[in-house]
Amino acid sequence: MQVFNEEAVKNAYHIGDAIQDIEALFKDMEGVRQAQRIVISTGEGAKSMLYMPCIHLNKQLGIIKITSITPENPDHHRPTTQGTIIVTDLKTGEHVASIDGSYLTRLRTGALSGIATKYLSRENAQTIGMIGTGGMAFEQLIANLEVRPIQRILLYNQTKDKAEDLKARILKTYSDYEVEIVDDVETLVTQSDIINCQTSSAEPVFDADTVKPGTHINGIGSYRPDMKEIDNRILPKADKVIFDDIEGVKKEAGEIIEANEKGIFKFEDYDGDLKSLSLNGTLQRSNDESITVFKCVGAAYFDLAVALGAYERLTKNQ
């Protein structure tokens, strides 16, 4: 078994690859088999182990992503979420690789927003507003930069220090961009063509009434019923509402579950999943005044797409 750490994966596999590999998988889903993920509680609160297997019959490769959630880790300067992906060659039955899953998970989640932005946002979108500047934010941002002619980046975070950290990191790699930290969310919302939310907030992080026509919103932070970062009053106003995976959203996306319960927006009112958006031209925004929303919780087949893509690139010249 070969072991590829985060550094190796970062060198071999980038956001453009992830976007391309996920969209390629959408055209080849017939041979994909996944099982319900397993969750075992390993301590207090959210402390747990998650196991998400998925296989690709046509490629005769299978993966399982193994993720630990250790809520007390930030106190010890370690990440809360740590993933590893085991790749099995189904032709020979051999377990061929262990690939660090933490960067790949951030990258695939970024890629999902990137695909949504590519089809839903205005083509000339120039300003992106990032609400939440924690661990997932950088890959979310670069995925949007990959697909739209962004020039200006607005950052908002409750703890301003973290926004400063992200700003520094952005400018290190992307010095041509205008990066601004804003003190209030409304400034960000009213000036952004794309709003990208990545928080674990239990309350809406923006006010739906302040969202201007033509805005596209990506919501990737809420992944539990008690998390509700998107103001769900935006949903009935939206021209298009796309979910990455309807089954996952029904179980995990707090603000959508609440909207469904309160009758603000029923699950069945959604316009399609990310696969349909990618494959089907009719799900794109109607016009430049439309508001569009993408909500994402993740699914094992997205991990499959990026893990196999990374595996192929990591082993191509061996």
Added chain:
Amino acid sequence: MQVFNEEAVKNAYHIGDAIQDIEALFKDMEGVRQAQRIVISTGEGAKSMLYMPCIHLNKQLGIIKITSITPENPDHHRPTTQGTIIVTDLKTGEHVASIDGSYLTRLRTGALSGIATKYLSRENAQTIGMIGTGGMAFEQLIANLEVRPIQRILLYNQTKDKAEDLKARILKTYSDYEVEIVDDVETLVTQSDIINCQTSSAEPVFDADTVKPGTHINGIGSYRPDMKEIDNRILPKADKVIFDDIEGVKKEAGEIIEANEKGIFKFEDYDGDLKSLSLNGTLQRSNDESITVFKCVGAAYFDLAVALGAYERLTKNQ
């Protein structure tokens, strides 16, 4: 992540360790959490991936065993079953090791028979008969040698060449033993104090009527409802019938499922599981004339015991 291949595990971890670690876990099961295993079909027939996670709260370590079953592999001189075990440190959330799971699986299955033999067979058992001399047989044998003063080993296999292979392997390591290949099962059955079955037979591999008083039988081969190696007419004659894990047996042990359906022997007629046998002196054989039977299908917590035992030994001096 550290990778330990079969060679490394073989050097560090032996049958006596596996027996000891499984029996130690029986005394400490309160902190063990396992989930239903996941099976994904990956092709024709039995071709599949199996995922079996299990954690030990008290030790703050968790494992998942990932097993591929590739029925066409023997045609290409590769093993049908290939396993790897990923160990996660739950204190830090780090995925610390990948341990080859093929030898460990054979060893833990051997250890289960060893524990059964230790408590059920006559103390002076000197002759063991091995029915089936395939991949699992060697570790089954050495587990029995570990716990009883065996002097004579009888081998039976449908394909005699495989019996010759096993005989040569035994004599290489254990040259003091008398090893004989027999041409018919009845000879083996009537001369053995312990009968150890490890076949994938759909039919009984011996005739219950030929089993002499005082015999102990281990059945480890049947792990699917269509596999029935033990003649289940032996069950009502037995003084003690022990299952490794009742829930697994109900789902997977073909001959026991059939016995239950036909009313030959009901599931609830069993005397106890392996844990009770190990912890509770009252489940041992009544006298030297008793027939005793142990049937085993495996469970994730047995893998947990040997994987953590191996991990601790492999990393102890680092």
